[in-house]
Amino acid sequence: MLVYWNFNLIKIENKSDYQFFDRAFHFGDGVYETIAVKDGKVMFFDEHANRLVSNANSLDIPIIIDIPDLGKNIDNIIKSNKIDQGFIKVIVTRGLMTDAGLSYPKPMKPSLLIWGQKCGFTPLKEKRPYKVIQSQHERRNPYSKVTYTKTLNYLSNIIAKNEADAAGCDEAIFLNTNGNLAEGTTSNIFLIDNNGKIHTPEVASGLLNGVVRSKIILAAIELGFEIEESVISPNKLKHSKGCFLTSTLLDIQPVSEILGVAKYEVSSSIDILEQLENKYQSYS
Template sequence: MPVKSTNRPAARRTAGASKPAAKPASKASKPAAKNGASQPASRQPKSDAKKLPSLALRHVWQGENQIAANPLVWVNGQLLPKNEAKVSVYDHGLLYGDGVFEGIRVYQGKIFKCRSHMDRLYRCAAKLHLHIPVSPDDMVQIQRDCIAANGIKEGYIRLVITRGHGTLGLDPRKCPVPGVICIADQISLYPPEFYETGMRVIVAKRPKTPVACLDPRIKSLNYLNNILAKVEAIEAGCHEAIMLSQEGWVTECTGDNIFVIKDGKLFTPPPVSGENDRFAGGLLEGVTRRFVIDELAPMCDIQVEERMMKLDFLMSADEIFLTGTAAEIIAVPQVDETRISDGEGELTNKLRMKFREIVTSDAIPED
């Protein structure tokens, strides 16, 4: 059914670059209630969507983006103004962090590595036994509708799948209809200058949640472990923190993956380090991380090796950089009080420039 329109020592960063654009929205199908269950009363009544046509036309210009003055958000089958986009207080995504999400970039109006993000979203949901009531193809169309409705050429998409409206208590069976939300907006993690100078990070004192307790490859709505490490970074005057496993292995940062350059070769912790996936390496398998390993590094004639590493290996690096959907590629010239490089290193710059060349071209990879 169609959507109802209606450093070194000092911290330095860059907000990467803003992104994606949008083309006239096509209609996305409305999620069907699972097992014929009716939509919770807390969801927006259909009549609200009738107000949207006039609201969708109110835009302001910001750089190359035509930004909606009152952004529209896709919530359970309807595009609604931001201030009307609501979920039930009984939604288990809110009550218990029961759900999954994806952060996705839009460049030149195209969804970067869209299929890779969709694969991860549905894979993570399956690990939680969470049925997404929208097909992957329809989910892609929902995103396109959102970026078009909000006039976004360069930006960020946040997909959220919640367990849905239920009762008090953990039982997921009490949530018959999962919630589906799509936000298309802007994001800027770090000051723009950091992308040339790099930014200082710390090593968090708080270790990663043990893999035996929670698979870090699930991008769930519960980020408390990462948030507490982020608080450590903020209190230290930094934007990011490196997180170690309980055994002292380098895993990732609070929101980014980490790479080390030594003697012209690229190293990064593996997502899995054990037989039959029993022992995960303690990190989320980032889409940008995989793009660097499989595509960007080969383009730049740089060898890559996934390997377990302790802090001494990291601290003796020639260069360090982080990757992430929102962060893109950003250098780390200092960890705690140890200087790694004088600003952004040569190979980090080479990779970052190649990345920017790709995402500002007419051939944005959407696979």
């Protein structure tokens, strides 16, 4: 077989020798996890590993490594690349295409990739508040299994993030197909009302239940804050005193503006954010 790849004709003897025959390349057919590394240690490994296995199982993708071995290999990547502060990405794909169709390949031979990169983490007090846009083009589907699964197919997120970039914003948030708040392209969203109560969209609104999201909810409960997971109308954006995002690489990220919708004085809720941040960091 001859294929044309980046201006070169390549003779293919064995498809398995070329990763561009992987279904991840053709269909985004796989799952992944991004895990923070701080002081040379992975953060919340068990939660990420369990979600990786759960997501793979929900898509009928066999996991070809057990969790203890996954942890050992992640530690090896961290040490080999001298990652003190950064992240690890674990990707599991359904493996090689056996034909051009969408049906699962038989036999299925999944692929595994673990890689890492150095990056910094900015303390809460030093963070520049984000400007956020409400995506006008993309919606989350709360009735789709894919919505709740961390898959390799991120085209909808990419479109919305580019929408934010074009508007001079840092992040885009999705409404769902029912018109209610869901999540950001790589983050979960929280609101703080005028009484100091914290609100976040319920998972059934169509969002990925982020590891950091879960930890922040736990932190709020343990600190004695009133917190509610519920269906949230976008009207609540303009009637809140504060807004923040959470993700593996952001931790807690204050928001100063939802473009054309609401502006927030970060100073009015910074005490709540600092308490949440300190509690969250204690879990590591």
